[in-house]
Amino acid sequence: CGGDDDGCYGPIDKVEHVRLVKRIQPGSPDAPYGPKGPLEWGQINFMHTTDTHGWLAGHLKEENYGADWGDFATFTRRMRQKADNLGVDFLLVDTGDLHDGAGLSDATTIDGTTSMPIFSEIEYDLLTIGNHELYVAEVAKQMFNEYAKKWGDRYLTSNVKVYNDATKQYEHVGATHRYFTTKQGIRIMAFGVLFDFTGNSNASQVIKAKDMVKETWFQDAIHTDKPVDLFVLLGHNPVRQTDYANTFTTVWNEIRAVHKNTPITIFGGHSHIRDFAVYDQASVGIEAGRYCETLGWVSQSGFSKCNSGYHGAKKPDGKKLSRKATDNSAAPWAYSRRYLDWNRNTFMYHTSSDKNFDSQTGLEITQEITTARKDMNLGEVYGCAPETYCISCVPFDDPKNIFPGVIKPAVNAVVLNETRKDKARMIIGNTGAIRFDLYKGPFTYDDNFVVSPFRDVFRYIPDVPFDKASQVLGLLNKGTVAKREFASMPITRDDCVDPLIGALTLRDMHQERGTVRRQETITSGYATKDDWGTDGDDTEHTGIPNYSIPSYWESRAGFPTGSDPEKVDLIFFDFIEKYVLQDLGSGFTSDMVSCYINCTFTSQDFMLPYAKLMWQDNIDNCPISA
Numbered sequence: 001c002g003g004d005d006d007g008c009y010g011p012i013d014k015v016e017h018v019r020l021v022k023r024i025q026p027g028s029p030d031a032p033y034g035p036k037g038p039l040e041w042g043q044i045n046f047m048h049t050t051d052t053h054g055w056l057a058g059h060l061k062e063e064n065y066g067a068d069w070g071d072f073a074t075f076t077r078r079m080r081q082k083a084d085n086l087g088v089d090f091l092l093v094d095t096g097d098l099h100d101g102a103g104l105s106d107a108t109t110i111d112g113t114t115s116m117p118i119f120s121e122i123e124y125d126l127l128t129i130g131n132h133e134l135y136v137a138e139v140a141k142q143m144f145n146e147y148a149k150k151w152g153d154r155y156l157t158s159n160v161k162v163y164n165d166a167t168k169q170y171e172h173v174g175a176t177h178r179y180f181t182t183k184q185g186i187r188i189m190a191f192g193v194l195f196d197f198t199g200n201s202n203a204s205q206v207i208k209a210k211d212m213v214k215e216t217w218f219q220d221a222i223h224t225d226k227p228v229d230l231f232v233l234l235g236h237n238p239v240r241q242t243d244y245a246n247t248f249t250t251v252w253n254e255i256r257a258v259h260k261n262t263p264i265t266i267f268g269g270h271s272h273i274r275d276f277a278v279y280d281q282a283s284v285g286i287e288a289g290r291y292c293e294t295l296g297w298v299s300q301s302g303f304s305k306c307n308s309g310y311h312g313a314k315k316p317d318g319k320k321l322s323r324k325a326t327d328n329s330a331a332p333w334a335y336s337r338r339y340l341d342w343n344r345n346t347f348m349y350h351t352s353s354d355k356n357f358d359s360q361t362g363l364e365i366t367q368e369i370t371t372a373r374k375d376m377n378l379g380e381v382y383g384c385a386p387e388t389y390c391i392s393c394v395p396f397d398d399p400k401n402i403f404p405g406v407i408k409p410a411v412n413a414v415v416l417n418e419t420r421k422d423k424a425r426m427i428i429g430n431t432g433a434i435r436f437d438l439y440k441g442p443f444t445y446d447d448n449f450v451v452s453p454f455r456d457v458f459r460y461i462p463d464v465p466f467d468k469a470s471q472v473l474g475l476l477n478k479g480t481v482a483k484r485e486f487a488s489m490p491i492t493r494d495d496c497v498d499p500l501i502g503a504l505t506l507r508d509m510h511q512e513r514g515t516v517r518r519q520e521t522i523t524s525g526y527a528t529k530d531d532w533g534t535d536g537d538d539t540e541h542t543g544i545p546n547y548s549i550p551s552y553w554e555s556r557a558g559f560p561t562g563s564d565p566e567k568v569d570l571i572f573f574d575f576i577e578k579y580v581l582q583d584l585g586s587g588f589t590s591d592m593v594s595c596y597i598n599c600t601f602t603s604q605d606f607m608l609p610y611a612k613l614m615w616q617d618n619i620d621n622c623p624i625s626a
């Protein structure tokens, strides 16, 4: 028994990360709560990650989501082993968005250069691509040339092509589909479909789902002569059918038209929520949150020799899965779903491993992350943030909201072209570019990417009449959020008005429907409501207030006191340039727009100077709050 590669685990001392918070040990007073009970294993069991966005070091400032990729690697190996012991199937799936959100993925010249080798140390059974693999040409090429090759037919990119420099053609990044038989004999046909994304660089092409389903390979796949016991549909799409970006329905309808009773199990993503949606009595879909906070679990039973090739255990852990997808289901399929908190306590509990949890491979991955973080200086402290500032736990105009509290003062102080410093200026950004709350305490190089990970260039139009410029924010906020990416948006904001907080943004709708966000204390967190109700969270949490925020923000600086300027420099991220021009109206064209400071000064570059400027008090003795 020489290490975990042959399936053996022993008590190995954990190499600790340089962490800002301590690890929770099960049973310790610091871990007053945990999973509510064992997972229900079925004949086939899935674990699902999505929207990991480079958070492989775990949440260093939130104990409840503090496991790292090494811990997760150990957990997956142990779960596989458990499945083998039970005589059932186990598949690990990921549904994309691997970059943009943390220093480990974004502090390298090309996103993912350091994080992707670490990510790919875990043996996924099925993966698909997210929109964040397609914004930047170099990243798309990295996925095409390196990871698609590495993952082979497990990487399903049914409607995404990347330009191959060698053949001078757009080619599918990975495989269009995969037909395979599990260890226990279930014959699966799997697809991987990205939503109808339009914000990609010209290094890639995204084929709309409605066009993809007409393609010959797809029609051949759903009309195959081979027996299919289960369709697995992965995709970087929300699972909820009413969602603005859901394209699963299109693919699902095509499959269902041919296979009336075959189960279709769906794994989604992109809207960053915990959610579970029932499509029909033989089809359910899960979405497993974001940023390595959540691990999704779905188990399924109902396979027999009459309806499949399944030859594994009939009742994996002594009891049968009893929950049908719908109350009146006459189909044999029973399921369970659970959203696991991403911490070692959870991982140990579900593998009954306590102090013997760690594996050699897991420890090595943890060590790799620690070394990479050190090499990249991700722990370097730039300031001591005096408060916690959140995106939506307080109203948008509250001083503790990150926009008035940090983002607006930071851009006012830092985003300044010296040659135009005498001009009044207005800076406009999309709120979606600010990705995470900022915690009181040490503000590190890593936190810069956690809060503002994109390389969106500050561009501007000089000397815009103030009466024109001052209308833009209102017009942007009346328009569709991220128009660049979503072709249609069936939910209108007027239909969704909360009497307390006014019109809801799409982001709020997602959160209200699926999830309530984090709280400040260890006992708080997600309180998820999905199609099956409120019993999906593996660890129960209390919710927190979740306030509406608009899609865009604006900040003003250099204004004359007591009056409005005649003209302003109108500054904005290149990501929203097209919409700013549209809302400025006639007379404003793209040739009037240029880089404001220079063409390499981006949304990654204003937070660190601000921390250095404003948060130097207590820098050598900065209290850590978690």
Ligand SMILES: O=c1ccn([C@@H]2O[C@H](COP(=O)(O)O)[C@@H](O)[C@H]2O)c(=O)[nH]1
Residues within 6 Å of the ligand: 051, 097, 131, 132, 135, 270, 271, 272, 430, 431, 432, 433, 434, 454, 455, 456, 482, 485, 575
């Ligand atoms: O350059 C960029 C790219 C993206 N954004 C914002 O991100 C979301 C998409 O993120 P998901 O994780 O896929 O949901 C997009 O709508 C923008 O709000 C950006 O600001 N700049």
Ligand SMILES: [Zn+2]
Residues within 6 Å of the ligand: 051, 053, 097, 270, 271, 272
């Ligand atoms: Zn995402």
Ligand SMILES: [Zn+2]
Residues within 6 Å of the ligand: 097, 130, 131, 132, 236, 269, 270, 271
């Ligand atoms: Zn996405």
